[in-house]
Amino acid sequence: MYGGGYIYDKSSPAEQHQDDPAKLAEFEAKIDRGEKIEPHDWMPRDYRKQLIRMIEQHAHSEIIGALPEGTWITRAPGFRRKLALMAKVQDEVGHGQLLYNAAETLGKPREEMINDLLSGKSKYSNVFNYPAKTWGDTAVIAWLIDAAAIVNQVTNSKGSYGPYCRALERICQEESFHLKYGHDTVVYLATGTPTQRAMVQEALTRWWPPIMHFFGPPDKVSVHTEKLMRWKVKLASNDDMRQQFLNMYVPKIWELGLTLPDPNLRKNDETGQWEYTEPDWDEFFRVINGEGPCNAERLAVRNAAEENGRWVRRALMKPVGQYTQPLC
Amino acid sequence: MPIISLDPRVTRLEIPEEQGLEPIQPNEYFETYEVFHQAKSGDKHIHVGSVHAPSAEMAFLFAKEQYGRRSKSYNIWIVRSSDITSIMSEDADIFATAPEKTYREAGGYKVREKINAFRKQHGSTQQSS
Numbered sequence: 001m002y003g004g005g006y007i008y009d010k011s012s013p014a015e016q017h018q019d020d021p022a023k024l025a026e027f028e029a030k031i032d033r034g035e036k037i038e039p040h041d042w043m044p045r046d047y048r049k050q051l052i053r054m055i056e057q058h059a060h061s062e063i064i065g066a067l068p069e070g071t072w073i074t075r076a077p078g079f080r081r082k083l084a085l086m087a088k089v090q091d092e093v094g095h096g097q098l099l100y101n102a103a104e105t106l107g108k109p110r111e112e113m114i115n116d117l118l119s120g121k122s123k124y125s126n127v128f129n130y131p132a133k134t135w136g137d138t139a140v141i142a143w144l145i146d147a148a149a150i151v152n153q154v155t156n157s158k159g160s161y162g163p164y165c166r167a168l169e170r171i172c173q174e175e176s177f178h179l180k181y182g183h184d185t186v187v188y189l190a191t192g193t194p195t196q197r198a199m200v201q202e203a204l205t206r207w208w209p210p211i212m213h214f215f216g217p218p219d220k221v222s223v224h225t226e227k228l229m230r231w232k233v234k235l236a237s238n239d240d241m242r243q244q245f246l247n248m249y250v251p252k253i254w255e256l257g258l259t260l261p262d263p264n265l266r267k268n269d270e271t272g273q274w275e276y277t278e279p280d281w282d283e284f285f286r287v288i289n290g291e292g293p294c295n296a297e298r299l300a301v302r303n304a305a306e307e308n309g310r311w312v313r314r315a316l317m318k319p320v321g322q323y324t325q326p327l328c
Numbered sequence: 329m330p331i332i333s334l335d336p337r338v339t340r341l342e343i344p345e346e347q348g349l350e351p352i353q354p355n356e357y358f359e360t361y362e363v364f365h366q367a368k369s370g371d372k373h374i375h376v377g378s379v380h381a382p383s384a385e386m387a388f389l390f391a392k393e394q395y396g397r398r399s400k401s402y403n404i405w406i407v408r409s410s411d412i413t414s415i416m417s418e419d420a421d422i423f424a425t426a427p428e429k430t431y432r433e434a435g436g437y438k439v440r441e442k443i444n445a446f447r448k449q450h451g452s453t454q455q456s457s
Contacts, residue, residue, distance in 0.1 A: 071335035316382035326378035
Protein backbone atom coordinates (compact mmCIF):
# COMPACT_ATOMS: atom_id res chain seq x y z
CA MET A 1 0.00 0.00 0.00
CA TYR A 2 3.00 2.20 0.18
CA GLY A 3 4.63 4.72 -2.07
CA GLY A 4 6.09 8.07 -1.81
CA GLY A 5 8.43 9.98 0.36
CA TYR A 6 11.39 7.79 -0.47
CA ILE A 7 14.65 8.66 1.14
CA TYR A 8 17.28 8.70 -1.57
CA ASP A 9 20.99 8.55 -0.92
CA LYS A 10 22.87 11.74 -1.51
CA SER A 11 25.46 10.23 -3.82
CA SER A 12 28.93 11.68 -3.73
CA PRO A 13 30.27 13.33 -6.90
CA ALA A 14 33.19 10.85 -6.94
CA GLU A 15 30.82 7.95 -7.31
CA GLN A 16 29.15 9.45 -10.35
CA HIS A 17 32.31 9.29 -12.41
CA GLN A 18 33.19 5.66 -11.78
CA ASP A 19 30.97 4.32 -14.52
CA ASP A 20 32.29 3.52 -18.00
CA PRO A 21 31.06 6.49 -20.12
CA ALA A 22 30.36 4.36 -23.21
CA LYS A 23 28.27 1.89 -21.24
CA LEU A 24 26.53 4.72 -19.43
CA ALA A 25 25.60 6.35 -22.75
CA GLU A 26 24.25 3.05 -24.06
CA PHE A 27 22.28 2.54 -20.83
CA GLU A 28 20.75 6.02 -21.00
CA ALA A 29 19.89 5.63 -24.68
CA LYS A 30 18.07 2.41 -23.84
CA ILE A 31 16.01 4.17 -21.17
CA ASP A 32 15.28 7.07 -23.55
CA ARG A 33 13.92 4.54 -26.06
CA GLY A 34 11.51 3.37 -23.35
CA GLU A 35 13.12 -0.06 -22.98
CA LYS A 36 13.33 -1.77 -19.60
CA ILE A 37 16.48 -2.66 -17.71
CA GLU A 38 16.69 -6.31 -16.64
CA PRO A 39 18.73 -7.86 -13.80
CA HIS A 40 21.55 -9.08 -16.04
CA ASP A 41 21.95 -5.80 -17.93
CA TRP A 42 24.79 -3.44 -17.24
CA MET A 43 23.69 -0.57 -14.98
CA PRO A 44 25.42 2.36 -13.25
CA ARG A 45 26.39 1.71 -9.64
CA ASP A 46 24.27 4.52 -8.40
CA TYR A 47 21.20 3.26 -10.30
CA ARG A 48 21.56 -0.11 -8.60
CA LYS A 49 22.13 1.44 -5.19
CA GLN A 50 19.21 3.85 -5.34
CA LEU A 51 16.84 1.20 -6.70
CA ILE A 52 17.75 -1.30 -3.97
CA ARG A 53 17.16 1.40 -1.40
CA MET A 54 13.84 2.47 -2.89
CA ILE A 55 12.39 -1.01 -3.52
CA GLU A 56 13.58 -2.19 -0.12
CA GLN A 57 11.88 0.76 1.62
CA HIS A 58 8.75 -0.03 -0.34
CA ALA A 59 8.88 -3.71 0.73
CA HIS A 60 9.44 -2.85 4.40
CA SER A 61 6.48 -0.46 4.23
CA GLU A 62 4.19 -3.23 3.05
CA ILE A 63 5.26 -5.46 5.94
CA ILE A 64 5.12 -2.76 8.63
CA GLY A 65 1.97 -1.30 7.07
CA ALA A 66 0.19 -4.58 7.77
CA LEU A 67 0.64 -4.02 11.53
CA PRO A 68 -1.71 -1.07 12.27
CA GLU A 69 -4.50 -2.66 10.20
CA GLY A 70 -3.71 -6.20 11.32
CA THR A 71 -4.45 -5.32 14.94
CA TRP A 72 -8.06 -4.62 13.92
CA ILE A 73 -8.75 -8.06 12.42
CA THR A 74 -9.90 -9.50 15.76
CA ARG A 75 -12.07 -6.46 16.40
CA ALA A 76 -13.56 -5.98 12.93
CA PRO A 77 -17.31 -5.30 13.17
CA GLY A 78 -18.84 -8.35 11.56
CA PHE A 79 -17.72 -11.43 9.68
CA ARG A 80 -17.68 -9.99 6.17
CA ARG A 81 -15.51 -7.04 7.22
CA LYS A 82 -13.21 -9.43 9.05
CA LEU A 83 -12.80 -11.53 5.89
CA ALA A 84 -12.16 -8.45 3.76
CA LEU A 85 -9.62 -7.00 6.20
CA MET A 86 -7.79 -10.32 6.46
CA ALA A 87 -7.63 -10.50 2.66
CA LYS A 88 -6.29 -6.95 2.49
CA VAL A 89 -3.63 -7.53 5.17
CA GLN A 90 -2.56 -10.75 3.45
CA ASP A 91 -2.26 -8.83 0.17
CA GLU A 92 0.00 -6.26 1.82
CA VAL A 93 2.32 -8.95 3.16
CA GLY A 94 2.28 -10.60 -0.28
CA HIS A 95 3.27 -7.25 -1.82
CA GLY A 96 6.21 -7.18 0.57
CA GLN A 97 7.30 -10.59 -0.75
CA LEU A 98 7.01 -9.48 -4.39
CA LEU A 99 9.04 -6.36 -3.69
CA TYR A 100 11.77 -8.13 -1.71
CA ASN A 101 12.14 -10.44 -4.72
CA ALA A 102 12.48 -7.46 -7.06
CA ALA A 103 15.12 -5.87 -4.80
CA GLU A 104 16.98 -9.18 -4.55
CA THR A 105 17.44 -9.29 -8.32
CA LEU A 106 19.72 -6.28 -7.82
CA GLY A 107 22.03 -8.25 -5.58
CA LYS A 108 21.01 -7.69 -1.95
CA PRO A 109 19.98 -10.95 -0.25
CA ARG A 110 16.69 -10.97 1.60
CA GLU A 111 18.33 -11.77 4.95
CA GLU A 112 20.33 -8.53 4.74
CA MET A 113 17.23 -6.48 3.98
CA ILE A 114 15.31 -7.93 6.92
CA ASN A 115 18.30 -7.41 9.21
CA ASP A 116 18.42 -3.75 8.14
CA LEU A 117 14.70 -3.39 8.88
CA LEU A 118 14.98 -5.05 12.30
CA SER A 119 17.96 -2.97 13.35
CA GLY A 120 16.26 0.26 12.28
CA LYS A 121 18.89 0.97 9.61
CA SER A 122 16.37 0.86 6.73
CA LYS A 123 13.36 3.14 6.64
CA TYR A 124 9.74 2.46 5.84
CA SER A 125 6.84 4.79 5.12
CA ASN A 126 6.38 7.33 7.87
CA VAL A 127 2.60 6.93 8.05
CA PHE A 128 2.89 3.55 9.74
CA ASN A 129 4.48 5.13 12.80
CA TYR A 130 1.02 6.45 13.70
CA PRO A 131 -1.57 4.39 15.56
CA ALA A 132 -4.94 3.13 14.27
CA LYS A 133 -7.01 4.21 17.25
CA THR A 134 -10.50 3.23 16.12
CA TRP A 135 -12.21 1.25 13.37
CA GLY A 136 -12.59 4.63 11.66
CA ASP A 137 -8.80 4.82 11.35
CA THR A 138 -8.67 1.51 9.48
CA ALA A 139 -11.31 2.84 7.10
CA VAL A 140 -9.32 6.02 6.44
CA ILE A 141 -6.08 4.03 6.00
CA ALA A 142 -7.67 1.54 3.60
CA TRP A 143 -9.19 4.30 1.50
CA LEU A 144 -6.81 7.25 1.54
CA ILE A 145 -3.41 5.76 2.34
CA ASP A 146 -4.03 3.10 -0.28
CA ALA A 147 -5.26 5.76 -2.70
CA ALA A 148 -2.08 7.76 -2.18
CA ALA A 149 -0.05 4.59 -2.62
CA ILE A 150 -1.81 3.87 -5.90
CA VAL A 151 -1.00 7.35 -7.22
CA ASN A 152 2.64 6.66 -6.43
CA GLN A 153 2.73 3.07 -7.62
CA VAL A 154 0.97 3.66 -10.92
CA THR A 155 3.56 6.38 -11.57
CA ASN A 156 6.46 4.12 -10.58
CA SER A 157 5.18 1.21 -12.67
CA LYS A 158 6.26 3.23 -15.73
CA GLY A 159 9.83 3.20 -14.45
CA SER A 160 12.85 1.65 -16.11
CA TYR A 161 13.59 -1.42 -13.98
CA GLY A 162 11.75 -4.48 -15.34
CA PRO A 163 11.32 -6.57 -12.16
CA TYR A 164 10.01 -3.58 -10.16
CA CYS A 165 7.51 -2.68 -12.91
CA ARG A 166 6.24 -6.26 -13.06
CA ALA A 167 5.79 -6.40 -9.28
CA LEU A 168 3.97 -3.04 -9.29
CA GLU A 169 1.63 -4.10 -12.05
CA ARG A 170 0.40 -6.98 -9.94
CA ILE A 171 0.32 -4.84 -6.80
CA CYS A 172 -1.78 -2.13 -8.45
CA GLN A 173 -4.41 -4.68 -9.51
CA GLU A 174 -4.79 -5.83 -5.91
CA GLU A 175 -4.73 -2.30 -4.52
CA SER A 176 -7.79 -1.43 -6.55
CA PHE A 177 -9.73 -3.86 -4.34
CA HIS A 178 -8.28 -2.19 -1.22
CA LEU A 179 -9.34 1.22 -2.48
CA LYS A 180 -12.91 0.08 -3.16
CA TYR A 181 -13.11 -1.70 0.16
CA GLY A 182 -11.74 1.36 1.97
CA HIS A 183 -14.15 3.73 0.21
CA ASP A 184 -17.05 1.42 1.03
CA THR A 185 -16.05 1.34 4.70
CA VAL A 186 -15.72 5.14 4.91
CA VAL A 187 -19.02 5.71 3.10
CA TYR A 188 -20.78 3.26 5.44
CA LEU A 189 -19.63 5.24 8.49
CA ALA A 190 -20.09 8.66 6.89
CA THR A 191 -23.70 7.90 5.91
CA GLY A 192 -24.50 6.16 9.20
CA THR A 193 -25.49 7.26 12.70
CA PRO A 194 -24.10 10.47 14.25
CA THR A 195 -21.70 8.32 16.32
CA GLN A 196 -20.40 6.57 13.21
CA ARG A 197 -20.00 9.88 11.38
CA ALA A 198 -18.11 11.34 14.32
CA MET A 199 -15.82 8.31 14.41
CA VAL A 200 -14.80 8.60 10.76
CA GLN A 201 -14.48 12.40 10.96
CA GLU A 202 -12.13 12.14 13.96
CA ALA A 203 -10.03 9.51 12.18
CA LEU A 204 -9.82 11.68 9.05
CA THR A 205 -8.72 14.70 11.10
CA ARG A 206 -6.04 12.58 12.81
CA TRP A 207 -4.74 11.13 9.55
CA TRP A 208 -4.71 14.29 7.43
CA PRO A 209 -1.21 15.48 8.46
CA PRO A 210 0.41 12.04 7.84
CA ILE A 211 -1.44 11.85 4.51
CA MET A 212 -0.04 15.26 3.51
CA HIS A 213 3.41 13.99 4.55
CA PHE A 214 2.97 10.82 2.53
CA PHE A 215 4.53 11.95 -0.76
CA GLY A 216 7.55 13.42 0.96
CA PRO A 217 8.93 16.94 1.41
CA PRO A 218 8.11 19.71 -1.12
CA ASP A 219 10.24 19.77 -4.25
CA LYS A 220 12.07 22.91 -3.22
CA VAL A 221 13.66 21.19 -0.20
CA SER A 222 13.99 17.57 -1.33
CA VAL A 223 17.37 16.24 -2.47
CA HIS A 224 18.55 16.40 -6.05
CA THR A 225 16.59 13.92 -8.06
CA GLU A 226 17.27 15.01 -11.65
CA LYS A 227 19.51 12.04 -12.37
CA LEU A 228 16.94 9.67 -10.85
CA MET A 229 14.30 11.25 -13.06
CA ARG A 230 16.47 10.81 -16.16
CA TRP A 231 17.02 7.15 -15.27
CA LYS A 232 13.28 6.72 -14.64
CA VAL A 233 13.80 5.65 -11.05
CA LYS A 234 11.68 8.55 -9.92
CA LEU A 235 8.98 9.57 -12.37
CA ALA A 236 7.12 12.46 -10.81
CA SER A 237 8.03 15.03 -8.22
CA ASN A 238 6.64 14.79 -4.68
CA ASP A 239 4.52 17.91 -5.19
CA ASP A 240 3.12 16.67 -8.51
CA MET A 241 1.97 13.43 -6.93
CA ARG A 242 0.49 15.31 -3.96
CA GLN A 243 -1.44 17.54 -6.37
CA GLN A 244 -2.72 14.52 -8.27
CA PHE A 245 -3.89 12.89 -5.04
CA LEU A 246 -5.64 16.04 -3.78
CA ASN A 247 -7.32 16.53 -7.10
CA MET A 248 -8.70 13.01 -7.15
CA TYR A 249 -9.71 12.58 -3.50
CA VAL A 250 -10.54 15.90 -1.80
CA PRO A 251 -13.79 16.22 -3.80
CA LYS A 252 -14.70 12.64 -2.84
CA ILE A 253 -14.12 13.49 0.84
CA TRP A 254 -16.13 16.70 0.66
CA GLU A 255 -19.07 15.06 -1.11
CA LEU A 256 -19.58 12.99 2.07
CA GLY A 257 -19.90 16.18 4.10
CA LEU A 258 -16.65 15.42 5.90
CA THR A 259 -14.19 18.21 6.65
CA LEU A 260 -10.41 18.44 6.47
CA PRO A 261 -8.39 20.24 9.12
CA ASP A 262 -6.88 22.84 6.79
CA PRO A 263 -8.80 26.11 6.30
CA ASN A 264 -6.54 27.03 3.36
CA LEU A 265 -7.24 23.91 1.33
CA ARG A 266 -8.84 24.92 -1.97
CA LYS A 267 -8.41 24.45 -5.68
CA ASN A 268 -7.22 27.55 -7.46
CA ASP A 269 -9.41 27.62 -10.56
CA GLU A 270 -6.98 29.83 -12.47
CA THR A 271 -3.89 27.67 -12.00
CA GLY A 272 -5.72 24.37 -11.60
CA GLN A 273 -3.47 23.71 -8.60
CA TRP A 274 -4.49 22.91 -5.04
CA GLU A 275 -3.46 25.36 -2.35
CA TYR A 276 -2.86 24.15 1.19
CA THR A 277 -1.02 24.86 4.41
CA GLU A 278 2.34 23.11 4.36
CA PRO A 279 2.21 20.30 6.90
CA ASP A 280 4.77 20.34 9.72
CA TRP A 281 7.90 18.99 7.98
CA ASP A 282 9.92 19.11 11.20
CA GLU A 283 7.51 16.56 12.59
CA PHE A 284 7.96 14.43 9.45
CA PHE A 285 11.73 14.29 9.96
CA ARG A 286 11.38 13.73 13.73
CA VAL A 287 9.10 10.75 13.10
CA ILE A 288 11.36 9.31 10.38
CA ASN A 289 14.22 9.47 12.82
CA GLY A 290 12.40 7.44 15.42
CA GLU A 291 10.34 9.89 17.46
CA GLY A 292 6.88 8.94 16.20
CA PRO A 293 4.18 7.54 18.47
CA CYS A 294 4.62 3.94 17.21
CA ASN A 295 8.20 3.59 15.88
CA ALA A 296 9.34 1.57 18.88
CA GLU A 297 6.29 -0.66 18.89
CA ARG A 298 6.47 -1.42 15.16
CA LEU A 299 10.09 -2.52 15.30
CA ALA A 300 9.64 -4.40 18.58
CA VAL A 301 6.67 -6.34 17.20
CA ARG A 302 8.54 -7.17 14.00
CA ASN A 303 11.61 -8.27 15.99
CA ALA A 304 9.45 -10.45 18.25
CA ALA A 305 7.82 -12.07 15.21
CA GLU A 306 11.25 -12.80 13.77
CA GLU A 307 12.46 -14.29 17.04
CA ASN A 308 9.34 -16.40 17.58
CA GLY A 309 9.51 -17.88 14.09
CA ARG A 310 13.21 -18.56 14.21
CA TRP A 311 13.08 -22.08 15.64
CA VAL A 312 10.78 -23.15 12.80
CA ARG A 313 13.15 -21.84 10.14
CA ARG A 314 16.18 -23.32 11.88
CA ALA A 315 14.44 -26.72 12.02
CA LEU A 316 13.77 -26.59 8.26
CA MET A 317 17.14 -25.19 7.25
CA LYS A 318 19.33 -27.40 5.12
CA PRO A 319 23.04 -27.13 5.81
CA VAL A 320 23.98 -27.22 2.14
CA GLY A 321 21.46 -24.61 0.98
CA GLN A 322 22.95 -21.98 -1.29
CA TYR A 323 21.57 -18.54 -1.97
CA THR A 324 20.43 -17.80 -5.52
CA GLN A 325 19.04 -14.47 -6.66
CA PRO A 326 15.54 -14.61 -8.13
CA LEU A 327 15.83 -14.54 -11.92
CA CYS A 328 13.61 -11.63 -12.78
CA MET B 329 9.98 -1.28 29.73
CA PRO B 330 7.78 -3.69 27.76
CA ILE B 331 5.79 -2.31 24.83
CA ILE B 332 2.35 -0.95 25.77
CA SER B 333 0.12 -1.00 22.69
CA LEU B 334 -3.42 0.01 21.76
CA ASP B 335 -3.71 -3.66 20.81
CA PRO B 336 -4.10 -5.68 24.02
CA ARG B 337 -2.62 -8.75 22.31
CA VAL B 338 0.62 -6.89 21.71
CA THR B 339 0.72 -5.59 25.29
CA ARG B 340 0.18 -9.12 26.63
CA LEU B 341 3.29 -10.34 24.81
CA GLU B 342 5.39 -8.12 27.12
CA ILE B 343 7.92 -7.44 24.36
CA PRO B 344 10.97 -5.59 25.61
CA GLU B 345 11.74 -2.46 23.58
CA GLU B 346 15.34 -3.53 22.94
CA GLN B 347 15.54 -7.22 22.19
CA GLY B 348 19.13 -7.54 21.04
CA LEU B 349 18.11 -10.04 18.40
CA GLU B 350 20.95 -11.97 16.82
CA PRO B 351 21.02 -11.10 13.08
CA ILE B 352 19.49 -13.47 10.56
CA GLN B 353 22.20 -15.72 9.12
CA PRO B 354 22.93 -15.98 5.38
CA ASN B 355 20.65 -18.59 3.76
CA GLU B 356 18.34 -18.65 6.76
CA TYR B 357 15.54 -17.62 4.41
CA PHE B 358 16.18 -20.68 2.28
CA GLU B 359 16.66 -21.29 -1.41
CA THR B 360 14.91 -19.48 -4.25
CA TYR B 361 12.30 -21.16 -6.44
CA GLU B 362 10.71 -19.78 -9.60
CA VAL B 363 6.94 -20.09 -9.94
CA PHE B 364 5.03 -20.85 -13.16
CA HIS B 365 1.28 -20.46 -12.93
CA GLN B 366 -1.38 -22.10 -15.13
CA ALA B 367 -4.75 -20.38 -14.85
CA LYS B 368 -6.86 -23.11 -16.48
CA SER B 369 -6.41 -26.39 -18.30
CA GLY B 370 -5.26 -25.79 -21.84
CA ASP B 371 -3.39 -22.61 -20.88
CA LYS B 372 0.38 -22.24 -20.87
CA HIS B 373 2.27 -22.04 -17.60
CA ILE B 374 3.43 -18.46 -17.17
CA HIS B 375 6.31 -17.27 -15.01
CA VAL B 376 4.81 -15.12 -12.24
CA GLY B 377 7.63 -14.68 -9.74
CA SER B 378 9.62 -16.50 -7.12
CA VAL B 379 9.47 -17.65 -3.50
CA HIS B 380 11.98 -18.69 -0.85
CA ALA B 381 11.42 -22.12 0.68
CA PRO B 382 13.29 -25.01 2.30
CA SER B 383 11.92 -27.55 -0.24
CA ALA B 384 9.93 -27.74 -3.46
CA GLU B 385 6.85 -28.85 -1.50
CA MET B 386 7.02 -25.83 0.81
CA ALA B 387 7.70 -23.62 -2.21
CA PHE B 388 4.51 -24.96 -3.74
CA LEU B 389 2.49 -24.03 -0.63
CA PHE B 390 3.96 -20.53 -0.52
CA ALA B 391 3.37 -20.11 -4.26
CA LYS B 392 -0.24 -21.24 -3.86
CA GLU B 393 -0.79 -18.49 -1.26
CA GLN B 394 1.23 -15.88 -3.09
CA TYR B 395 0.12 -16.40 -6.70
CA GLY B 396 -3.02 -18.52 -6.48
CA ARG B 397 -5.07 -17.00 -3.66
CA ARG B 398 -7.19 -14.69 -5.78
CA SER B 399 -7.29 -15.44 -9.49
CA LYS B 400 -8.33 -18.66 -11.18
CA SER B 401 -5.70 -21.37 -10.90
CA TYR B 402 -5.33 -24.87 -12.30
CA ASN B 403 -1.70 -25.81 -11.67
CA ILE B 404 1.63 -24.42 -10.52
CA TRP B 405 5.15 -25.49 -11.48
CA ILE B 406 8.00 -24.97 -9.04
CA VAL B 407 11.59 -24.88 -10.33
CA ARG B 408 14.71 -24.24 -8.26
CA SER B 409 16.15 -20.94 -9.58
CA SER B 410 19.69 -22.32 -9.63
CA ASP B 411 18.54 -25.06 -12.04
CA ILE B 412 17.62 -22.52 -14.71
CA THR B 413 20.15 -21.81 -17.44
CA SER B 414 20.19 -18.41 -19.07
CA ILE B 415 22.67 -15.92 -20.54
CA MET B 416 23.99 -12.55 -19.54
CA SER B 417 22.39 -9.68 -21.48
CA GLU B 418 25.71 -8.70 -23.02
CA ASP B 419 25.68 -12.07 -24.83
CA ALA B 420 22.27 -11.42 -26.39
CA ASP B 421 24.02 -11.03 -29.77
CA ILE B 422 24.16 -14.84 -29.99
CA PHE B 423 20.61 -14.51 -31.29
CA ALA B 424 21.73 -12.23 -34.11
CA THR B 425 22.45 -14.73 -36.89
CA ALA B 426 21.40 -14.22 -40.53
CA PRO B 427 20.20 -10.63 -41.09
CA GLU B 428 17.43 -11.87 -43.36
CA LYS B 429 15.37 -14.87 -42.32
CA THR B 430 12.44 -14.89 -44.75
CA TYR B 431 13.53 -18.38 -45.80
CA ARG B 432 12.18 -19.50 -42.39
CA GLU B 433 8.80 -17.85 -42.82
CA ALA B 434 5.63 -18.67 -44.72
CA GLY B 435 5.63 -15.15 -46.13
CA GLY B 436 9.01 -15.80 -47.73
CA TYR B 437 7.42 -18.05 -50.36
CA LYS B 438 5.31 -16.33 -53.03
CA VAL B 439 4.25 -18.48 -55.99
CA ARG B 440 1.10 -16.85 -57.32
CA GLU B 441 2.88 -14.53 -59.78
CA LYS B 442 4.78 -17.41 -61.33
CA ILE B 443 1.62 -19.50 -61.65
CA ASN B 444 -0.26 -16.64 -63.31
CA ALA B 445 2.59 -16.04 -65.74
CA PHE B 446 2.75 -19.76 -66.52
CA ARG B 447 -1.00 -19.99 -67.16
CA LYS B 448 -0.91 -16.97 -69.44
CA GLN B 449 1.81 -18.56 -71.51
CA HIS B 450 0.57 -22.15 -71.62
CA GLY B 451 -3.17 -21.89 -71.03
CA SER B 452 -5.01 -23.84 -68.43
CA THR B 453 -4.90 -27.64 -68.33
CA GLN B 454 -8.53 -27.76 -67.26
CA GLN B 455 -10.78 -28.95 -70.10
CA SER B 456 -13.87 -27.00 -69.11
CA SER B 457 -12.38 -23.52 -68.58
